[in-house]
Amino acid sequence: MSEIRRCLYKPLALAICAAAPLAQAQNTIDEIVIVGESKLVENRVTLEGDALRVANTGDFLKAVPGANLNRNGPLTALPQYRGASGDRISVSVDGLPQIAGGPNAMDAPLSAVPGANLKSLSASRGIASVSAGQETLGGHVAVVSRQGEFAESGELKTHFQANTLYNSNASGVHASALGYLANDRHKGGFTYTYQNGDDQEFADGDIPNTFFDRQRLSAFYGFRGDASGFELEASRTNTGDTGTAALPMDIIFIDSDSAHLEAYRRVGEWELRVGFGVQDIAHGMNNYEHRPAPTMSMGPMTMSMRRFTYAVGEHEHAKLGLSGPFAQGELAIGLDYSSTFHDAEITDPHNLAFFLHNFNDVEKSITGLFAEWVRREGPLSWELGARLNEWEADAGRVSAAGAPPMVAMNTMPLAMAFNTADRSRDESNTDLVAKVAYDLSSHATISAGVAQKTRAPSYQELYLWVPLQSTGGLADGRNYLGNLDLDSEVAHELNLGLDVFRNSISFSFQAFYREVEDYIQGSSSIDSPLAMQANMASMLMGGQPALQFANVDASLYGADLGYHGEFGGRFYYRGNLSYVRGKRDDVSDNLYRIAPLTHTLTLGARFEDWDFSVSSELAAEQDKVASFNNEQPTAGYGLLNFNARWQLNSNVQMVFGVDNLLDKGYEIHLNGYNRVANADVPPGDRLPGMGRNVRFGFSYVY
Numbered sequence: 001m002s003e004i005r006r007c008l009y010k011p012l013a014l015a016i017c018a019a020a021p022l023a024q025a026q027n028t029i030d031e032i033v034i035v036g037e038s039k040l041v042e043n044r045v046t047l048e049g050d051a052l053r054v055a056n057t058g059d060f061l062k063a064v065p066g067a068n069l070n071r072n073g074p075l076t077a078l079p080q081y082r083g084a085s086g087d088r089i090s091v092s093v094d095g096l097p098q099i100a101g102g103p104n105a106m107d108a109p110l111s112a113v114p115g116a117n118l119k120s121l122s123a124s125r126g127i128a129s130v131s132a133g134q135e136t137l138g139g140h141v142a143v144v145s146r147q148g149e150f151a152e153s154g155e156l157k158t159h160f161q162a163n164t165l166y167n168s169n170a171s172g173v174h175a176s177a178l179g180y181l182a183n184d185r186h187k188g189g190f191t192y193t194y195q196n197g198d199d200q201e202f203a204d205g206d207i208p209n210t211f212f213d214r215q216r217l218s219a220f221y222g223f224r225g226d227a228s229g230f231e232l233e234a235s236r237t238n239t240g241d242t243g244t245a246a247l248p249m250d251i252i253f254i255d256s257d258s259a260h261l262e263a264y265r266r267v268g269e270w271e272l273r274v275g276f277g278v279q280d281i282a283h284g285m286n287n288y289e290h291r292p293a294p295t296m297s298m299g300p301m302t303m304s305m306r307r308f309t310y311a312v313g314e315h316e317h318a319k320l321g322l323s324g325p326f327a328q329g330e331l332a333i334g335l336d337y338s339s340t341f342h343d344a345e346i347t348d349p350h351n352l353a354f355f356l357h358n359f360n361d362v363e364k365s366i367t368g369l370f371a372e373w374v375r376r377e378g379p380l381s382w383e384l385g386a387r388l389n390e391w392e393a394d395a396g397r398v399s400a401a402g403a404p405p406m407v408a409m410n411t412m413p414l415a416m417a418f419n420t421a422d423r424s425r426d427e428s429n430t431d432l433v434a435k436v437a438y439d440l441s442s443h444a445t446i447s448a449g450v451a452q453k454t455r456a457p458s459y460q461e462l463y464l465w466v467p468l469q470s471t472g473g474l475a476d477g478r479n480y481l482g483n484l485d486l487d488s489e490v491a492h493e494l495n496l497g498l499d500v501f502r503n504s505i506s507f508s509f510q511a512f513y514r515e516v517e518d519y520i521q522g523s524s525s526i527d528s529p530l531a532m533q534a535n536m537a538s539m540l541m542g543g544q545p546a547l548q549f550a551n552v553d554a555s556l557y558g559a560d561l562g563y564h565g566e567f568g569g570r571f572y573y574r575g576n577l578s579y580v581r582g583k584r585d586d587v588s589d590n591l592y593r594i595a596p597l598t599h600t601l602t603l604g605a606r607f608e609d610w611d612f613s614v615s616s617e618l619a620a621e622q623d624k625v626a627s628f629n630n631e632q633p634t635a636g637y638g639l640l641n642f643n644a645r646w647q648l649n650s651n652v653q654m655v656f657g658v659d660n661l662l663d664k665g666y667e668i669h670l671n672g673y674n675r676v677a678n679a680d681v682p683p684g685d686r687l688p689g690m691g692r693n694v695r696f697g698f699s700y701v702y
Contacts, residue, residue, distance in 0.1 A: 041383040049118035051163035052697035065576040066560035073244035083582040084138025101281025101313030103470035116176035126495040130385035137453040148180035169693035172197030188221040203665035205680025209243025230263035246475040246672020249285040270324030279315040311344040329375030353402030361396030379439035387431040410537040418465035429454035447497040467538035467546035475672030479543040507563035519554035522547030553585040575601035596622035637666035655697040663692040
């Protein structure tokens with residue numbers, strides 16, 4: 001029973017929990033995907049970090065059945081799980097929930113740890129437990145960074161690892177180093193990661209603004225005693241000039257500092273765990289250094305609309321949890337608190353009189369209280385959980401100046417209306433979870449779960465007072481207006497699963513249905529007496545009529561399958577199949593940016609020092625698109641990839657691979673639309689997938 005609670009509650013133990021049942025079957029040379037223990041009520045899939053294959057952490061998520069990525073740039077990818085994305089998915093790094101510093105999530109939480117510094121990524125399949133995070137309506141993803149390992153003896157030893165990966169497409173360089181000292185009580189050291197690349201190429205030229213530049217330095221220390229311990233980590237990430245072609249601006253800099261402490265104390269069979277974390281982010285972006293600036297026609301004159309945005313984000317998080325045996329099961333109770341601050345100002349470097357404060361002193365906090373009880377009795381396991389979140393939000397007064405007369409005439413009434421409105425919110429949300437699993441035999445388990453999950457409106461959805469594209473990464477090219485009267489989303493979900501595992505073969509199938517009341521999306525019907533001014537301001541600033549965030553009714557349903565097996569002693573296969581359907585229930589329309597039917601399959605062979613694999617990625621056409629924002633359908637496609645790995649000795653490993661082996665041209669439905677003029681991809685077209693890419697990698701471990 002203690003192992004069940006450890007998997008359900010301790011964020012830093014996720015990789016251990018998922019890996020345990022397959023540890024003997026794994027070959028560490030190639031196997032990345034680890035299927036979570038299906039007999040547990042909480043079913044997770046964990047992916048071990050592989051610095052020689054995947055450069056960005058977000059790309060690991062695509063190996064999880066039902067998961068995908070909404071990509072807006074080379075370092076900007078938002079997780080999608082079963083049709084839910086953005087703020088609907090909770091992301092934690094080493095137990096600390098992550099936020100994006102900017103209003104368009106250019107520094108998306110999943111990008112906080114580069115792929116070269118990733119130890120593991122774990123995603124809850126089906127319904128996430130209430131202990132996983134504060135708002136997990138769409139699921140939960142836990143990222144664990146490399147921070148060394150404790151040793152088995154008291155002798156202090158030095159450990160070092162260096163990795164390099166080169167991608168021919170975009171001339172991408174990814175390098176990392178990990179160095180630390182450790183014994184059975186202490187470990188301490190550092191990690192450093194460097195990433196740099198040019199624009200990616202596809203069949204018809206360059207994919208615009210896909211260059212990137214980022215460095216990350218972290219330091220860590222951990223102590224492990226007989227009944228207590230703690231881990232402390234601090235990091236600094238500097239992102240330089242990095243393109244985001246699907247968004248109206250590119251990254252000029254993102255300077256992000258974070259630190260977290262997690263400690264535990266065991267007393268008898270009970271464990272007390274506390275955690276604290278902070279983030280401090282400064283973010284600059286503009287629309288003129290790496291792309292032609294947009295223009296505005298004012299009669300016979302044409303004005304350049306150069307814009308620079310400076311945004312800051314701050315985050316504080318604290319948690320307190322107690323777990324131990326209770327009523328023939330295990331009980332976990334906890335209290336967590338999260339507070340965020342956001343501010344964003346837009347200026348024009350060639351017109352010092354221009355100023356727009358689109359988010360001013362925006363504060364949002366959530367105080368959560370949860371209880372979770374897990375019990376196993378013979379072949380039956382179940383989990384009951386409840387969470388209460390009290391959330392508060394507020395924003396300061398906004399202002400704008402120096403805009404052309406026609407623009408000012410329409411934005412000033414919007415600012416006055418926002419400043420005189422009641423901008424404070426103070427409400428509560430309740431999450432409820434019930435899950436059960438039953439072992440049909442020693443090789444098969446069926447499971448079911450029901451839940452009510454909630455999500456409070458984001459600060460962009462509430463406080464975007466003037467029509468802009470500061471939408472948390474929607475990347476649909478439309479200007480949006482916030483709504484101070486939004487209600488929280490309330491989802492009711494049913495999840496059914498079947499897991500079969502025998503010898504070296506396993507598969508895990510799940511089907512789900514999720515109905516969401518007050519789903520938040522854009523609406524062309526603006527609920528404001530200033531609708532005419534909002535639409536005029538939107539069109540004068542180069543856009544279509546504005547959309548306003550509104551509550552609608554929606555549902556998502558589908559199924560996903562993960563499977564893997566071995567045969568002949570040397571050969572293996574693994575894959576997943578995912579389908580999700582998202583639609584409006586109040587009108588005849590589809591939800592925006594929903595992944596199509598996808599299937600991935602890898603076939604491989606292992607030898608003493610070598611591993612070879614060929615993988616395919618298939619995506620069906622997606623014509624069930626959202627008409628409210630003119631979403632474009634996409635055709636299906638198929639890709640073929642190759643990978644080889646050579647273990648030279650116990651210290652040195654090399655890889656060679658080719659992605660998109662046949663250099664196929666294709667469009668990924670979850671990519672955003674190009675916003676860069678005078679490029680090989682016309683503005684308004686969906687950004688294509690990358691052409692053929694040859695990879696070389698080298699790893700040294702001491």
